[in-house]
Amino acid sequence: EDQVTQSPEALRLQEGESSSLNCSYTVSGLRGLFWYRQDPGKGPEFLFTLYSAGEEKEKERLKATLTKKESFLHITAPKPEDSATYLCAVRSGTYKYIFGTGTRLKVLA
């Protein structure tokens, strides 16, 4: 069964304290792994798409990496404005997207 698990469920960091969020997946025929940021009361905002093991993508303080079993979202020197819920999703087959439950990140000033 296709499945996506994100950990930790919640994370509190001090400003400047780097960390990583994990997204573990089991899927038949990965056709993309996606990271989103969701602020309270808003729709998820697209961050990255990764397609193959070893691929990495960066955007400001965020860096996403992918292996055959998991993806990491590394946050370097986070700021309070990085506080949000980060969602991971995988695509298996035609238009079948499976979402994780998200990691709620809180960055303290």
Next chain:
Amino acid sequence: GAVVSQHPSRVICKSGTSVKIECRSLDFQATTMFWYRQFPKQSLMLMATSNEGSKATYEQGVEKDKFLINHASLTLSTLTVTSAHPEDSSFYICSAPRQGASGNTIYFGEGSWLTVV
């Protein structure tokens, strides 16, 4: 800028009435759109897949007659909550896959807060 637009962002309706939420793909055509429901501090729950020109595909446990979905054109899908009740109050989000150079990426609307009083 926004790729998928949702309207209204907030709506309040009386119990027993119906309310329609629109989802538009702004600069691309979407033969498929997805509708989600999200409760506070919980993840997205897929309700149904909207298919242009054919019937929507509903997830298990979602009432077809209560949540009417119409994919009227290649850029518009609507979700109508019929005979709304307070327990239907929630955050509803739509999404659409957009073809890019490397594959499809799902883009989300801004979400619609529904409050049934």
